[in-house]
Amino acid sequence: MIMSEFPPPQNELSNTVSIKQVLIVGGTHGNELTGIHTIKRFEQHPALIHRPSFDTSTVIGNPHATKDVTRYINKDLNRCFDASSWGPSSMSIYEMTRAKTLMEQYGPHSKQPIDLVIDLHSTTSNAGLMLILDHLDPFTLRLAAALQVKAPKVKIYSASRSGREHDSLRALGRYRLGIEVGPIAHGTLHADLFQKTQTLIQQVLDYVEQHNTILSLTNPTSPQSPTPKVLTVYQYIGTIDYPKNQHGDIIAMIHPQRQFRDYEAVNPGDPMFLTFDGETIGYTGKTPIHPIFINEAAYYEKGIAMSLTEKKQITLDCSSHSSL
């Protein structure tokens, strides 16, 4: 796998970059209605996402799948952004052509490259309000920290090492933020999570506005705001599939003690699955893990019963100017 065309933001450098172009994407998966209707609402009320110091665009990632209320037509769009896979033969795959089109319109070689992309998703797992980060650079970490101050229940997931840094739609932007909310059945809306998603986006835009404003000062200083010094991050370490028989058919379900218990510690021996015949299958690892995306509908076909994370503490340098 080749690296993204964007180099990962470097250390403190990223904190001094002014954000000029923001792109908000819904409908990267066409059956995740929260993001789709969020985009429609913003397009009807552009004042909601207008901020003086930068431009904000909106787009439906996968319009054909959105029309059909299905995750994708030929291939998951959120795995199509690795440019090395765009051979002539792949252009018969709708999502491959769509990814190429989006990259040409918004990517690093476009007229107005995207500084920050916000990609909206929903999940059948109990994600609550999750921020998906690809890079743990200072700008992104401080953005996440600021959001967690506003909404303490927000969880932070680091997807670096998962491969999504290179092939997901987020590869469109230099800085990236995935917003994942759940549990929501695909093809449905939940009013509570819809409103929380919209609020979170407002808070992201407000943060970026403040970041730009402080940067523009001659002598930027750190405002006295309650940014946490230590962030809790769930770091991707792998995935685990459902138990299957020799034909590849699943033989077990998520154990009732795991269902909807995303982010919670699972210790050696704890229940993981329950077979169709009622037998419990325990966790055989030696160190605690914190599963997320437990029982995500779209991951059955990917062979993922849950994603495994390590719960980490990351210390922020709070002396820098962009903390809120």
Add this chain to the structure above:
Amino acid sequence: MIMSEFPPPQNELSNTVSIKQVLIVGGTHGNELTGIHTIKRFEQHPALIHRPSFDTSTVIGNPHATKDVTRYINKDLNRCFDASSWGPSSMSIYEMTRAKTLMEQYGPHSKQPIDLVIDLHSTTSNAGLMLILDHLDPFTLRLAAALQVKAPKVKIYSASRSGREHDSLRALGRYRLGIEVGPIAHGTLHADLFQKTQTLIQQVLDYVEQHNTILSLTNPTSPQSPTPKVLTVYQYIGTIDYPKNQHGDIIAMIHPQRQFRDYEAVNPGDPMFLTFDGETIGYTGKTPIHPIFINEAAYYEKGIAMSLTEKKQITLDCSSHSSL
């Protein structure tokens, strides 16, 4: 709409009919995994559904949709069983041909017509464990009453007047029982509801066995079992669509005070929907209703935000022999 080829069972007569052929169906909708894996398990362990006094068959209703983990290929199979719609042109629709095939194999003119069909479904609404009845004949009502004694949380929904009596897969059988469990996101399994579904089916088969056994006695008498004399039934009276704009796009979501609150009374003025802009839309009817199938994913395209029911009490004649 023509009537089903089966006349509705008549009053007390139905209680004296011996049940010889039972058919259990899963995968009438190909993304409702609970029923599909229930059928697979029964096919692997036929002893689970064997009873001495009758034959039990199993079938996947929509095998193509099951393979694709989608509700249907061309048309909802559960709306294809009205024989008057089977013109030559409709035979290009996969589900129409499938319905015809199933009717020829199991219907009233088949070699072994089905006396009782049990059709397994799951829903994103908070159905809990729901029995769907088409006919409120004595046999069916006493079966429902017996199940409610075993599992008091089981709810009884009368779908008569909804049209499903004639066009749903249940039209295959003289007696019909739909089992609807939720909330489950389509394309997923929940271990708890999977096990409860299997237990419920066992109880249905046990009831039928006892029914047949008592019928075969020379002088059947009513066993002294705690059958309730009054059943609570949620009777279908209609459906309500999402509020929409002039383009047919929805402009509101299920109100948070309605979400997951199936079966509960809604009184005039109570919140029903929340618009994307945050305004509450209240119930404008004059009499209380009890909505079910609230926020079912597959009903967005059908223009159904929820089904409306009237909560009724039905008095059973407990002197007859088939009570458990």
